[in-house]
Amino acid sequence: xxxxxGPDAGAGPESESDAPDxxxxxxxxxxxxxxxxxxxxxxxxxxxxxxxxxxxxxxEDSYLTEWDPSDVAxxxxxxxxxxxxxxxxVLALSAAxxxxxxxxxxxxxxxxxxxxxxDPAKALGRLAAEVDARIIVVGTHRRGFSHTLxxxxxxxVGAHLTHDQTVPVVVVPxxxxxxxxxxx
Numbered sequence: 183x184x185x186x187x188g189p190d191a192g193a194g195p196e197s198e199s200d201a202p203d204x205x206x207x208x209x210x211x212x213x214x215x216x217x218x219x220x221x222x223x224x225x226x227x228x229x230x231x232x233x234x235x236x237x238x239x240x241x242e243d244s245y246l247t248e249w250d251p252s253d254v255a256x257x258x259x260x261x262x263x264x265x266x267x268x269x270x271x272v273l274a275l276s277a278a279x280x281x282x283x284x285x286x287x288x289x290x291x292x293x294x295x296x297x298x299x300x301d302p303a304k305a306l307g308r309l310a311a312e313v314d315a316r317i318i319v320v321g322t323h324r325r326g327f328s329h330t331l332x333x334x335x336x337x338x339v340g341a342h343l344t345h346d347q348t349v350p351v352v353v354v355p356x357x358x359x360x361x362x363x364x365x366x
Contacts, residue, residue, distance in 0.1 A: 204294060207236035210319040211306055212295070214275055217356035218282050218363045220321035225283055227352070228290035233316050235290040237279055238309055239272060240302045271366070272297060278366035303343050310349045318343060319352045 208231060210224030221237070228235040276295050283289045298305040310318055320343065343351045356362075 203292075204234050204236050204313045206316050207234045207313050208290075208317050208319065209236045209238055209306060209310055209313070209315045211302065211321070212237045212239050212275065212279065212365060214271055214366050216365045217321055217354075218365060219356060220319065220354045221279060221282055221365065222286065223352065223354045224319035225286060225290055225293075226288075227317060227319065228293075229288045231316055233290070235283075235293040236309070236313060236315070237293065237295045238298055238306055239275060239295060240298045240300070240305050241268065274366040282363075282365065303346065306343060307347055307349075310347065315349050317350045317352060318347065319354060321354045321356050 208224055208228040210221060212221060224237075225235055272295070279293070279295060283293060296309065298309060300308075306318055306320070309315070
């Protein structure tokens with residue numbers, strides 16, 4: 183498994199020279215507590231398209247890096263280290279993704295987890311351009327006051343992506359039922 187803070191983590195090999203070819207991947211935005219239906223739909227599409235699955239986790243403490251690009255080095259948008267306490271969360275997320283994919287009879291030929299920084303929609307867009315992605319998959323927000331407030335303040339990642347991308351975007355509705363399985 184790749185280093186949790188490295189550019190790719192998950193089922194990928196340990197060295198970059200052995201890393202799976204991610205060109206044309208199906209990209210899925212993932213986060214802790216996310217409804218597994220989003221990952222499952224992305225995996226299904228990856229299998230149907232015969233493409234690798236590239237899971238993208240945007241570091242939660244990095245959102246503001248997009249506000250003033252003059253103060254941010256380009257490499258900080260592809261972090262090589264995770265923030266304090268986030269390393270364990272990334273490892274747990276990677277394990278949850280692997281477990282969810284293992285439960286499916288058909289799974290993508292390869293998958294990886296990449297850690298990104300910055301505005302989620304812009305980070306996913308940069309990654310899509312970098313790997314010449316086939317499609318980007320994201321989920322909707324769960325219902326509730328805090329999610330509505332977050333959506334109002336920051337906007338929907340899915341909405342931003344559908345307006346700013348040349349790559350097709352699939353927005354997977356998440357369940358209203360809080361008992362549905364989630365990622366770590």
